[in-house]
Amino acid sequence: MVTEQNAVLAGMGTASWSAEEGTAYEVALEGISHVVGAYSGLISRAEKAGDSTRARQLAAEQGAWAARRKSLTPADPAAVAVVTAEAAQTLAQLRSTR
DSSP: OOOHHHHHHHTSOOOSSOHHHHHHHHHHHHHHHHHHHHHHHHHHHHHHTTOHHHHHHHHHHHHHHHHHHHHOOTTOHHHHHHHHHHHHHHHHHHHHTO
């Protein structure tokens, strides 16, 4: 019996990446989410301080990270590894500017 849920899943096909690559991808996405969130806090602080130039700069950087999230794929493990490393480094830098 085909249910609505099964019909949706039936069209998905088979993943072209391993479970490990899928997990690494999810870790990278989580790192990006943390970076985007850290930017949100810094943007808010800049706006409250009346520093619109800094807020715009931070918002542009945040947007670049959000775009990376949209373009990242588990089928590119090299890019996933780069994003994971860069997210960790960026997050550390952003947290140190608080």
